Amino acid sequence: MKRRYWLVVAIAFLLIVNAHRLTGGLFPSQLVPNELLSRLETSVDDLSLDDVSESLPNPSRQSKEPILLYGDTNRDGIVRNPEDLEGRDRWSWEKGILLPFNQDDDNLNGIPDWQNSQPIDFVRDRELALLRLNIPEPWQNRPIFLHANHAARPHLRAFQRTHQGWIPVDLTGQTPLNSSRNLVIGMEATDFANQDWNGFAVVTAFIPDGGEIVQRDRLAMRVTPWLMQSNLNPPKRVFVSPQSNSTFLPQLAAETQAQNLDLTTDSSGILWMQDTMEIGFMQFPSRGELHVLPAVLNGIRSSRIDGFARTLLGRDFGWFSVAASRPLPAAYSWIDWYGNLEVSPPLPGYPWGRIYYGVANDYSLHPELLAFLDAQHLQAPAVALDTSWLYIGHVDEIVSFIPDGNGSFLALVTSPGAGVEFLETLAAEGQGDATLARGLSGQATVNQLLANDSLMDHNRQLQQDHLNPILDTLKQEFQLTDDRIRLVPALYRPLGDAIFPNLVNLLVLGDRLLVSDPHGAIIDGGDRLQEIFLDLIEGTGLSVAFLDDREYHELKGNIHCATNVLRQGSEQAFWSALPDPIKP
Secondary structure, X not given: OHHHHHHHHHHHHHHHHHHHHHOOOOOOOOOOXXXXXXXXXXXXXXXXXXXXXXXXXXXXXXXXXXXXXXXXXXXXXXXXXXXXXXXXXXOXXXXXXXXXXXXXXXXXXOOOHHHOOOOOOOOOOOOOEEEEEEOOHHHOOOOOEEEEOOOOHHHEEEEEEEOOEEXXXXXXXXXXXXXXXXXXXXXXXXXXXXOOEOOEEEEEEEEEEOOEEEEEEEEEEEEOOEEEOOOOOOEEEEEEOOOOOOOHHHHHHHHHHHOOOEEEEOOXXXXXXXXXXEEEEEEEEEOOEEEEEEEEEEOOOOOOOOOOHHHHOEOOEEEEOOOOOOOOOHHHOOOOOHHHEEEOXXXXXXXXXXXXXXXXXXXXXXHHHHHHHHHHOOOOOOEXXXXXXXXXXXXXXXXXXEEOOOOOEEEEEEEHHHHHHHHHHHHHOOOOOOEEOOOOOOOEEHXXXXXXXXXXXXXXXXXXXXXXXXXXXXXXXXXXXXXXXXEEEOOEOOOOOEOOOOOOOOEEEOOEEEEEOOOOOEEOOEEHHHHHHHHHOOOOOOEEEEEOOHHHHOOOOOHHHHEEEEEOOOOOOHHHOOOHHHOO
């Protein structure tokens, strides 16, 4: 009986020891004094990343071969010695280890991978940054620890690869790794850079001995940024949330089918698909190639109306959220919707374009979202445009960028001044009885509109007080010249809603534009507003489909508001084309 008792005790002891080894020691007594950890924390956090390599060398036992910690410093997707050793303790936008934010769902369990308790098989999940830790013979029987600076630690996860699979690694520097001559560590971020974290991390491998560190090596790294996509990126998939008995949906379906594009419809009542999500992408070197992953930013309204984006979460399709809905006055309740968040095509000095958004008096896009966008750096600083004069107040009502057929772009800008001139021209041609906004709630003849002095004065004043300053901003911040700008006629009521459909609020699908049918004046059998639009884009090689979107127009939106597009993320590594503000 006693022998059986001691046999059980021995087996239990072996199981505990083995569990301790396999988990990297998740429950041993602390081996590193708090004072030493405090000094290590200070030695990391008081250094800028540029100064990491200038920190003190290992303080003792320099005659012994040192430990070696390295990752994919040169960003070729392969971790190798000696190729990745130089500069590994520094980080720049051109060179240095990139951490992926592991926010897709490779095992299809319905949650982002970073929320899983451990990584799935590496063959299926390549959103881990691999680190290698070589431990020479003199140090192989000593406990070795991994430490991340405290500012980054809440935003990181690390795992050690073992024969039994990935096991969690304690980044506080208090729990030893499962010792081996050559260790493989997988690291991931649990956020993109944001207002609470600048995205940088310093990870240190060290061996303590009493009150000193006898071996140390460390790496500088940063989470890869999230990038928005401009209208010029090739389309892959179109999204729409049609109303029941939609007349718009069959037209859109015919257009997407003609271009072999997937069309996804949602019947949950979102209505404004543009406002519920922003689809961007991230890049990450992995397995010897550039991994480009679409990543959708969830809307910041409520889960009831912003639940669609999460349905896109899947293998190699990321999903994440930033900020939460906030109380706003009724007049500004739409300012945080994503029709108020756009990005330009590539610009001089900004190869990834620049983000722009709307501000209305004292209200702007959610400050936490703006801080997040600024923290990505590549498309910042974002440009604010005045939307205070609009009913909804979104920048996609003001300007759209389209291809010019020569590898660049044109900016289509809504123009109430051009709208008044359009009416005056028709009247001068003797077409005062022609009808605009035919069949819509704003239907009126040219003469009726011109006779409304307050309406005409309002639109002239809009041009002078709001649109002309917006044009100045576009020219200054986006370096646009007059020959790149096209003023598109529009007319607005005093509350800021368009009388006839907004031709600027369009959808770009490659060399095809889907534009709202303006229901303009019919002159000599043709819609004069359609003809003016076609004249404005002449020479671009673009074709145009004018779609009847009255079901959206009467609700204060048009084609761009009603749709969203998954576009192809760039295959050019972002570090090969850096914007001027962060160039070395």
